[in-house]
Amino acid sequence: MTAGRLIAVVGPSGVGKDSVMGGLVVAMPHLYLVRRVITRAPDLGGEDYVAVSVSEFEAMAGDGRFAIHWHAHGLCYGVPALVQHHLKNGTDCLVNFSRKALAQASETFPRLVVLNITARPETLAERLAARGRETDDEIAERLAQAETRLPDDLHVIHLSNDGPLSHTVAQATRLLQPERA
C-alpha cells in the first residue's frame, strides 16, 4: 500500500493556516486532521489542540509520544506519533507546521507536501489583531518573524490567502488532489 502524504501547512502567523485547514477537511473529508500537543493555556481558540504543561510535554517527548516536535513563540509543539499509523495505512494527514521544522520533517516523513500560505504584511497585522489570541507584544514578535526561508528540495505548493477564504480553500483543494500533488 502507498503511504499517505503528510501535508504540512506553513506560513506566517495570522496568514490563515488554521482557517484554510478547517475548509480543507470539509472539502476533503478523507484527510486526517492532526491535533497538536501544545504548551499553551487551554481553550484559547484558533485550533483544536491538546494543552499540556512544559513538564508534561517533556515527559511525552521522552516517552517517544511525538513523531516530531519543535519550539516556537515560547511554546513547545508536538505531532502525536499516531500520525505515523495513519500515514502507513495510506491516509493523507494535514497538520499546522513550522517552517523551521521542515528540514527535520523531510527526514521523518518521506511523502511530505508543504502548503505554503502567504499574505501581505498588512493583511497579517489586521488578522492577528482581529483573532485576539495574543497580546500586542506577542503579535509584534510574530510579525517580525513573518519572513522565513523554506529549505530547498521540498515539494512546496505556494498559495496566497489575501483574498476570500473560500477562494483559497477551493484552490488548495484543487492543488492537493492526490493525482496532482
Ligand SMILES: Nc1ncnc2c1ncn2[C@@H]1O[C@H](COP(=O)(O)OP(=O)(O)O)[C@@H](O)[C@H]1O
Ligand atoms: N481569507 C481570509 N479572509 C479574512 N479573514 C481570514 C482569512 N483567513 C483567515 N482569516 C482570519 O484571520 C485570523 C487568523 O487566521 P488563522 O487561521 O488563525 O491563521 P494562522 O493559523 O495562520 O495563524 C482569524 O481570525 C481568521 O478568521
Ligand SMILES: O=P(O)(O)OC[C@H]1O[C@H](OP(=O)(O)OP(=O)(O)O)[C@H](O)[C@@H]1O
Ligand atoms: O517556524 P514558523 O513557520 O515561523 O512557525 C512557528 C510556529 O508558528 C505556528 O504556530 P501557531 O499555530 O501557534 O501560531 P499561528 O497560529 O499564529 O501561526 C506554527 O504552527 C509553528 O508552530
